[in-house]
Every structure is written in structure tokens, then in C-alpha cells.
Amino acid sequence: AQSVTQLGSHVSVSEGALVLLRCNYSSSVPPYLFWYVQYPNQGLQLLLKYTSAATLVKGINGFEAEFKKSETSFHLTKPSAHMSDAAEYFCAVSFAGGTSYGKLTFGQGTILTVHP
Amino acid sequence: GAGVSQSPSNKVTEKGKDVELRCDPISGHTALYWYRQRLGQGLEFLIYFQGNSAPDKSGLPSDRFSAERTGESVSTLTIQRTQQEDSAVYLCASSIRVGEKLFFGSGTQLSVL
Numbered sequence: 001a002q003s004v005t006q007l008g009s010h011v012s013v014s015e016g017a018l019v020l021l022r023c024n025y026s027s028s029v030p031p032y033l034f035w036y037v038q039y040p041n042q043g044l045q046l047l048l049k050y051t052s053a054a055t056l057v058k059g060i061n062g063f064e065a066e067f068k069k070s071e072t073s074f075h076l077t078k079p080s081a082h083m084s085d086a087a088e089y090f091c092a093v094s095f096a097g098g099t100s101y102g103k104l105t106f107g108q109g110t111i112l113t114v115h116p
Numbered sequence: 117g118a119g120v121s122q123s124p125s126n127k128v129t130e131k132g133k134d135v136e137l138r139c140d141p142i143s144g145h146t147a148l149y150w151y152r153q154r155l156g157q158g159l160e161f162l163i164y165f166q167g168n169s170a171p172d173k174s175g176l177p178s179d180r181f182s183a184e185r186t187g188e189s190v191s192t193l194t195i196q197r198t199q200q201e202d203s204a205v206y207l208c209a210s211s212i213r214v215g216e217k218l219f220f221g222s223g224t225q226l227s228v229l
Contacts, residue, residue, distance in 0.1 A: 032215065043120075044159075044207070044220040090159065094215065102147055102214040103172045108158035 002027050004093050006107035013114055019063075019078040021110050023091030026072065033074040034092040034104065035065055044090065050074060061085070086114045118142075120221035122208050128227045129198055137193040137224045141210030148191050149218065150183055151207040159207065165191060166214055198228045 007022040025031055035047040048059025055067045061084075065076045074091060091107040121140040129135050141148050150162040161175040165185045176182070180199075185191040195202055205225050209218040 036218075043222050044209075044218070046217045049217070092159075101171075102149065102164040102166060103161050103174070104149070104218065105161060106151075106159035 002031070002093050002095060002103075002105050004091050004105055004107040006089075006091050006110050008110055009108060010111045010113065013081045013112070015083055015114055015116055016080050019076070019081045019085065019112065021076040021089050021091075021112065023065075023074045023076065023107060024072055025074065025091075025093045027093065027095065029095055031093045031095055033065075033067060034094075035059065035063070035074075035076050036090045036092060036106075037087050038090070038109075039087045047076070047089070081112075081114045083114050083116070086112055088112070120208055120210050120219050122206075122221035122224050124224060125222065126225045126227075128229065130229055131200060132197055134194065134196045135198055135226065137195075137206050137208075137226070139191045139193070139208030139210075139221060141189065141191070141208070142219055143189075145210035145212050145219070146188060147211045147214045147216070148185055149209045149211075150191070150193050151209070152204045153207060153223070154204045162193070162206075164214070195226075198226075200228050202226060203228045 003026040005024045033050040036044045037047050038044045048057045050057045050067045058064045063078045088109045088111050090109045092104045094104045123138045149164040151159040163173040180196045183193045205223040207223045209220045
């Protein structure tokens with residue numbers, strides 16, 4: 001069964017500092033991996049996705065994530081945090097093929113706080 | 117409409133009553149998904165539709181939960197004989213086809229007293 005683990009339910013950084021949100025997945029077949037973000041009082045929206053092309057994926061708002069098969073990880077990074085990055089971030093996984101292709105399994109979420 | 121629309125936005129019901137939650141996906145989106153988010157927890161997959169059929173309904177918690185989709189458009193999630201543990205935000209999402217970017221609605225906050 002597919003699963004996703006996000007390490008750290010809360011991450012706090014200073015404005016301008018590196019953002020690193022960790023995500024590890026469990027899978028016996030190649031996964032599709034996603035990061036979604038939920039800003040306060042808004043719905044979830046896609047930040048970026050990995051679908052077996054380039055292992056380094058660039059998303060919106062300066063975020064990027066690197067797929068590392070050997071570590072079964074898909075960590076999200078941003079070189080310099082901005083106050084507007086404060087939100088809850090969700091890592092998610094799905095798999096190609098079969099009836100479960102449309103089933104996106106989400107991690108527990110990481111709340112990012114950015115302080116001045 | 118421009119986005120995924122869910123109704124009602126809030127629903128308060130008494131234990132044992134039935135509730136219906138509605139989702140209007142983005143026009144032209146063939147795939148539709150239902151998720152549940154309990155307070156302080158992540159998103160829990162319930163079911164997804166490809167057109168009007170549901171290839172994977174493995175996430176429905178019990179036989180009190182059912183969902184249908186008609187006309188490759190509106191979907192209804194029905195919870196019969198609601199229990200307090202059903203209290204959660206129920207999120208609907210749609211995508212142009214399975215595997216593509218999900219667009220989420222604002223959710224229905226269900227409170228079972």
C-alpha cells in the first residue's frame with residue numbers, strides 16, 4: 001500500500017532563511033509525487049508535481065522539490081522564505097495504472113510559520 | 117463556474133440523521149474526488165470518479181457512506197445515520213482527467229452533535 005510521511009507537523013523559519021519540508025513515501029512501484037499548499041482561508045492548490053521526468057521539479061512561488069529514489073524522498077525547498085509562504089503544506093503520492101491511479105494519498109501536513 | 121463549488125459550506129446535524137453533501141466540479145473535468153479532513157489530521161481519501169463510475173471507493177469508512185455522480189458533473193456524498201466521528205471537513209476536487217492537477221473546493225464543514 002502507498003503511504004506518505006511528512007516529518008515535522010510544524011516548521012518555523014525566519015524570513016529570508018531556507019525552507020525545507022520533508023516528505024518520504026513508501027511504494028513498490030514508481031510513484032507520482034505532489035506538493036499541495038493551503039494558505040489561510042483558501043482551498044488546497046498544487047505547488048508542483050513529479051511524474052518521472054526530471055528529478056528536480058520547479059513549482060510556483062520559488063519552491064522546488066527533488067525526487068530521490070534511493071532515499072524514497074521528495075523534500076520541498078525554497079532558498080529564501082517570505083512571510084507570504086506561511087501556510088500548510090501537504091505531500092501526496094499516487095501511482096500510474098490500475099483502478100487506484102486516481103487515488104492521491106496525502107501526508108499529515110506541515111504548518112510553515114515564517115517570522116520576521 | 118470558475119472553480120469547484122461545494123454546498124453547503126457548513127452543516128450541523130444531530131447524531132443519527134442523514135446528510136447529503138454536494139459537489140459541482142469545474143466544467144469539463146472528467147475526474148472527481150472526495151476527501152475528508154478531521155481536525156488536526158491530514159486528508160483522508162474517500163472515493164474518486166472517472167466519469168460517472170467509481171474505480172476506487174476503498175476509502176469509504178463504512179456502508180453508511182455512499183457517493184454518486186451523474187452526467188459526468190455533480191456528485192453527492194451521502195452519510196446515513198451520522199455519528200459524531202463523522203464530524204470533519206469534506207473536500208471535493210476535480211481534475212481534467214485522472215492523474216492531472218486537482219482543483220479543490222472550499223469544503224463542507226460537517227458537525228454532528
